[in-house]
Amino acid sequence: MPIIRADSLVKEFRRPKRVPGRFGAVRTLLTRQYTVTRAVDGVGFDIDAGELVGYLGPNGAGKSTTIKMLTGILVPTSGAVEVSGVVPWRDRERNARHIGVVFGQRSGLWWDLPLIDSLHLAATLYDVRPADLRAHLARFTDLLGLDEFLTTPVRQLSLGQRMRGDLAAAMLHRPDVLYLDEPTIGLDVVARDRIRAFVADLNRAAGTTVVLTTHDLDDVEALCRRIILIDHGRVLYDGDVATLKARHAPHRELVVHLAEPGPVEIADAEPVAATDGRVTLRFDPARVSSADLIGRVLARHRVTDLSIVEPDLERVVAGIYADRTA
Structure with a gap:
């Protein structure tokens, strides 16, 4: 049985139509006319446990919107989604215990605290046992090279250091599924290679299911055995990289x-x-x-x-x- 199942997912956003002219802002606020944008249009796929899947598309294709529905942040307009047998938006707390999420554009760490304190707080939120926390921290510190900045406040970390800290925090409770939304954006070569190696190790050694959205297709070729390609909210291709190349190049x-x-x-x-x-x-x-x-x-x-x-x-x-x- 798939660990992630999306069936005919649709997400629409309604925005009031802007009214021009004098007092336009007030009239816009009171209007009952709306513009409807369909960000995801019938997306469907199954992902089995242990897969590492690249979810690709240009800006505005619907990638991040899909991820937000899978994580329970957004409620679908229509369609169905299950992750580890849980409907994410109906039972957000239970779903959160099965997943880890890293958004490249924002951090889940506490800005003014040293990284090590942020990691301890994350462990407390997920009820990670002290023995497990020590073991996970030791392993992640080694794999991600955290030791040189564990005591540094998060606000003073470089982008690459912060991303490594976010990855460690997302994986402390050993979730079944890890969502990575642009995890290597803006990173230097050393930080990018660290993160790639860490993700590959999680998938290979721990069997973590990984869904990766990125514009860096080197990440996809280095990590993913399967890709799902979308555009304008619809799936264009779902399969392995070799078949895509054989078909289109x-x-x-x-x-x-x-x-x-x-x-x-x-x-x-x-x-x-x-x-x-x-x-x-x-x-x-x-x-x-x-x-x-x-x-x-x-x-x-x-x-x-x-x-x-x-x-x-x-x-x-x-x-x-x-x-x-x-």
Whole structure:
């Protein structure tokens, strides 16, 4: 049975229509006319326990709204949602004990307290036993490198340090599900790698189900085995990364560095670029294998180096959205 189930989720927001002119603000306040915006439009998916899923889409696609319905912050306009057998918005307290949430744009830590005090308060809120707290803190401190700023007030932490503290606080009660909304936004390489490693370890070692929304598709390729792609509140794709690439970017590129510059003409491969002895050939792996293509090139040309370039997820997703807006 899925640990997360969303069925035909819809969320609409109603806003009063603005009335122009003199006393417009007062008339707007009293108006019974509304503008309805549908942020999520029939989204449905099942997520099994232990999955690590990337939930992707452009700004305004409905990602954060969906996460807020899954966490119980928002009530759906229609449709159904269950997390660990709980309807989030009906039983928020029970749901909160099953989930951890990290929003990259806001912190759940106490601003004026040292990080260690914030973590102890979070543990108290979730009734974490002292022995479990000590064990979890020791493990998270090691994985996230918290020891150098545990006694620093949260307001003095860098963005990367605060995000690591938020992750530790979200996981102290060992929830079944972790929601990460833009957890690496604005972080440097070191902090981003720490967080990626921590999330991967949670999923692999503890079996934590993770739902990740992000604009950094390097996060998705590094962590996720499955992605759900949405736009204008609707699901466009639900499956693995390899299938998405095969469907929307079937070609690969072979980059050849020639010992002697010149043209390269090989059957089943199209030259797409040539500069200073470096030739790029585009090919379809469904028609010719990379090993066969490399063999043909080596049989006809003296080569100093070569490499296969796979399509990156960012270009694939950008192409899908560009096609939809064209």
